[in-house]
Amino acid sequence: MRLLTHNYLQSTVKGTEKGYPLKIEATTIEYEESPFDAEFVRSLIPKIDYSTVLIGIQQISDKLEESNNIQGITIPDLPESIENEDLQEDLLKKLHTVLFDIHVVEGDLVCPDTGRRFNIKKGIPNMILHADEI
């Protein structure tokens, strides 16, 4: 599960107030480089919830350092807000790395309102709801 996908995931369990953003409790993280398209990242920026990106990074930061797949990749420093930021190429590149290249392979997503846990296995979050949650 990429952080880009996590940015949009929401719990739709019946009775949940908001169900967003889901808290990431990761146990395994992987890094995989992907081709960088500056224009696409630039067009994504108004559509993502930037504060959720920062929160997501923070939640996986300790696991990120532990992961042996990373080989010395450090979490890029991201500014607190990108609203007034000049969108230079290197900032876009950092955003690209954070959104596309970091994968949560094992772990859980936890709803902030109800505490409902969604398990992530092999990079695939299980969002199947029980009959009473629909």
Added chain:
Amino acid sequence: MSRPELTGHASSFYNEKEARKYDSSSRMIGVQREITERAIELLRIPEGKPGFILDVGCGSGLSGKVLEEQGHIWVGCDVSRDMLDVANERIERKREGVINAARKKQNDDLDEEKMQDDDSDDDEDEEPCASTGDLLHHDMGSGLPFRPATFDGCISISALQWLCYSNAKGQIPKKRLTRFFSSLYQVLRRGARAVLQFYPETAEQAILISECAAKVGFAGGVVVDYPNSTKAKKHYLVLTFERAFKAPEGLSEGSLFGSGKRESVRVDRKANNKKGKVHKKKWGKTKDWIVNKKDVQRKKGKDVRPDSKYTGRKRGDRF
């Protein structure tokens, strides 16, 4: 061939064995690819503009692969874990392909040997690139777990009809369909489209699906490609937010741009022969031909059996 939907829940039909069989069948890959390309064409995303696309019922990722080739980022959801595992393996192979290609490239620069293509994916370019898709294990009948206005488009290939069958206690198809469409309405960005290819078992099913979509506020219609061929016939439910939507013409044999017969939302064979003249099927006489002939006989004053649901019905083989 019986419909898989009648055998039970999608996740039990698409078990591990079936999932592998599905994913390795070259016929299936070819058919799904064609359908996906057509669906993306109907999405009308501006050329060269990558979008964030939702693939409902993504299965083993055959349609996702086509989305990637066209440069889109996608999220797929499917109710069958086994299919998703196969999709994961495909992504993994791609990942290894990228790493191996990078390694080989390094060695090539040193050795100046000819570069060999990777074995795994058959129709890949010289430079394999990482997958841009993400997978979710989810049941579309319970809604879509995304924030509002997330996606630039949605496709679904051969999956929607599964919602028309109730597989568990308390599952009502109409309710699941409505739930799915209303959440689809929310997660799509305004101006986005959804193109959902499905296999309706009956005309009533196609109508039910269209009605549920219309009820939640979508405009749109069903585009039928190759309406005269049982094998090639494909139904695409195209949903938009534009009230003044005009459904594009379906494809038909012998013509690239459609023959001018626009199929409306109502999927009905009789729409073809308003004047009573019917194209003869290659292997026999159609029901409409029979009904017409009986009418002619009645007008002549002959004694003719009344028309019923048994008229022109296929009989079993006689010895």
